[in-house]
Amino acid sequence: QVQLQQSGPGLVKPSQTLSLTCAISGDSVSSNRAVWNWIRQSPSRGLEWLGRTYYRSKWSNDYAISVKSRITINPDTSKNQFSLHLNSVTPEDTAVYYCATFYFDSWGQGTLVTVSS
């Protein structure tokens, strides 16, 4: 089964960019059968799907409307991983962030990101 390992800072200052990485083992980020998701969870917002990236002859992304103006999800084929970048963060973006596979059958370990000065 695919395994996902997350990395990135647990503390981000307001107005800055939140960046997390999800390293993949057991599959290729470029697989034309795979899709790579980011999700977050907070007490105030519950579970929230943020976006996904996938390769089908070319790279494509889908993003949640709630964060569409601030989010970028990028693949890194050289390192077999994908990343989340969320800019202009506020304390409302404080949450546990997860990466997950196509059918959400494998999840990263979760990263608590706190937005605070």
Added chain:
Amino acid sequence: QAVVTQEPSLTVSPGGTVTLTCGSSTGAVTSGHYPYWFQQKPGQAPRALIYDTSTKHSWTPARFSGSLLGGKAALTLSGAQPEDEADYYCLLVYGGPRVFGGGTTLTVL
């Protein structure tokens, strides 16, 4: 963005049957929403139980089943066990974007 609705809480007796539902603000839930169901226990990441309305993962206990019921997606638990006490979330697909429901806290009592 669509809003996905679930019962905030439900209670089932051990050995009993309960149905959790998942509705959409845009209208009836269909197979084209590819409904997903997740179970989450305290301190753990969500675990996928069902995808594409009714398809189970290899680890999904047989007592869980997914369906469409009365314009909603449904997760039925038949023969509830104490270990089924958890939060349950559905997710619906709206073309590209996906939206989670607010979750149902299931108590086995």
